[in-house]
Amino acid sequence: MVQLASGRPVSxxxxxxxxxxxxxxxxxxxVLGVSLFVAGAIKIGAPAVSVQAVKAYQLLPDxxxxxxxxxxxxxxxxxxxxxVLGLLARPSAVVGGLLMVAFIIGISSAWARGLRIDCGxxxxxxxxxxxxxxxxxxxxxxxxxxxxxxxxxxxxPPGRLAMDxxxxxxxxxxxxxxxxxxxxxxxD
Amino acid sequence: MLIxxxxxxxxxxxxxxxxxGQSASETVTGALAPITIxxxxxxxxxxxxxxxxxxxxxxxYQCPACKQLELTSGSTLKNLxxxxxxxxxxxxxxxxxxxxxxxxxxxxxxxxxxxxxxxQWLPYHDKLYERQPIETSVGxxxxxxxxxxxxxxxxxxxxxxxxxxxxxxxxxxxxxxQVMASRKLAGTPTVMLxxxxxxxxxxxxxxxxxxxxxAAG
Numbered sequence: 001m002v003q004l005a006s007g008r009p010v011s012x013x014x015x016x017x018x019x020x021x022x023x024x025x026x027x028x029x030x031v032l033g034v035s036l037f038v039a040g041a042i043k044i045g046a047p048a049v050s051v052q053a054v055k056a057y058q059l060l061p062d063x064x065x066x067x068x069x070x071x072x073x074x075x076x077x078x079x080x081x082x083x084v085l086g087l088l089a090r091p092s093a094v095v096g097g098l099l100m101v102a103f104i105i106g107i108s109s110a111w112a113r114g115l116r117i118d119c120g121x122x123x124x125x126x127x128x129x130x131x132x133x134x135x136x137x138x139x140x141x142x143x144x145x146x147x148x149x150x151x152x153x154x155x156x157p158p159g160r161l162a163m164d165x166x167x168x169x170x171x172x173x174x175x176x177x178x179x180x181x182x183x184x185x186x187x188d
Numbered sequence: 189m190l191i192x193x194x195x196x197x198x199x200x201x202x203x204x205x206x207x208x209g210q211s212a213s214e215t216v217t218g219a220l221a222p223i224t225i226x227x228x229x230x231x232x233x234x235x236x237x238x239x240x241x242x243x244x245x246x247x248x249y250q251c252p253a254c255k256q257l258e259l260t261s262g263s264t265l266k267n268l269x270x271x272x273x274x275x276x277x278x279x280x281x282x283x284x285x286x287x288x289x290x291x292x293x294x295x296x297x298x299x300x301x302x303x304x305x306x307x308q309w310l311p312y313h314d315k316l317y318e319r320q321p322i323e324t325s326v327g328x329x330x331x332x333x334x335x336x337x338x339x340x341x342x343x344x345x346x347x348x349x350x351x352x353x354x355x356x357x358x359x360x361x362x363x364x365x366q367v368m369a370s371r372k373l374a375g376t377p378t379v380m381l382x383x384x385x386x387x388x389x390x391x392x393x394x395x396x397x398x399x400x401x402x403a404a405g
Contacts, residue, residue, distance in 0.1 A: 044203070045392065046211070046389070049388050052256040058322060070208060071204070074200055075200075082196070087192065088196075
C-alpha cells in the first residue's frame, strides 16, 4: 500500500480504503483511455472505412454518418489521451461513457434487425462474410465493461497519477467528500 | 481550465483538417482511358501499351463497402489509368450467400455482363453503385437494371432481353467462385497492386495514388 504524504489526522484504515479506490480510478482510466485511443488511431488513417462502418448500422442519414465517421476517431483519440493523462478526467469519462452508450444502442439495434456488421471498432468495418459470426454479444459485453470504467471515473475522479490533481483541476469535491486522502495524488 | 479546453479544440481541429485533406477524393478531369471487356468478363481500363503496374479491383455490386470504395477512390483509379500510370482491372463478384443480397448481386452482375461496349460498361458500373439497394431489401430489379442501362446510354439491342433473361447469372457465379478461390479473397472490396492487397490504403485516395506511383518506379 502506498504511503500517504498528506499526514492528515484520520484513521489509517480510511486512508488505505481511499487510496485503494483512487488507484481503481487510475486503472479504469488506463483501460478506457488506452482502448479508446487505439480504436481511434486504427481508424484515423482511413476515414472512408470509418464512414462505411457507421453507414453499415443504417441508423443515420448519409450526411450524418459521414460526419460521425470522420469525427469519431478524433474524439476517441483525444478522450483516450485525456483519460490516460487524467486531464479533465470527469468530463472525459462522461464523453467516453456516452460513446459506449451509443455503441451499445447501435450494436443492439443492429442485432435486433438481423444486420451482420463487423463493427469496425478495431480496424474492420463494413459487413461480415456470410460464414462469419458477427459476435455481437462479445462486443456488447466489452462495451458494457468500458461503460462501467467510465461510470467509476465519473463517480470518483481523477484517481492517482492524474494531471487534474497536479493542475488543481479536480472538480470532484462531492465525490471526494466520502473518502479522505485521495486528493494527494500529486505526492506520488 | 479554459486554456486546456482551447488546446484540445485546436489539436482536434488540426487532426480533422489533416484527416479530411488526406482522404479527399480526386475529381475526374480528362477523358478516361480505353475500357475493354475481357472474354472472362473482367474489365480492363488502361491506356494502350500500359501493362504495369496492375491494380486489380475485386468488388460486388451489392457490397456497401465497395460502394464506399467507389465513392472515395473510384476517381483516383480513373485518373491513374487515364494518366497511363496503371492498368486497372475490375473483377465483379458475388460474395453473398443469403438472400436478398445474393440474388440482388447476381442480377446486377449478370446485367453488367450484358453491356458489351467498354465505354458504356463503366458508366453502368458507376450507376449500379450509385443506386445500390440496402442489404435487407430486394433491389436491382429487372426493370431498374434495364432502365438504368438506357439512362447511361447502353445501346446494344439485345441488352434488355439479356438482363430480363438473367442470361449471365451462371457465368458470373462460376467466374466469381473461381476468382475467390484462386485469389484467396477474404472479402470485398479487395484492391491488389501487382498481386498484393492494399488493405485500407485503397480507401485513402492520396495514399492509393502514392502506392501506385511508387510501384511504377
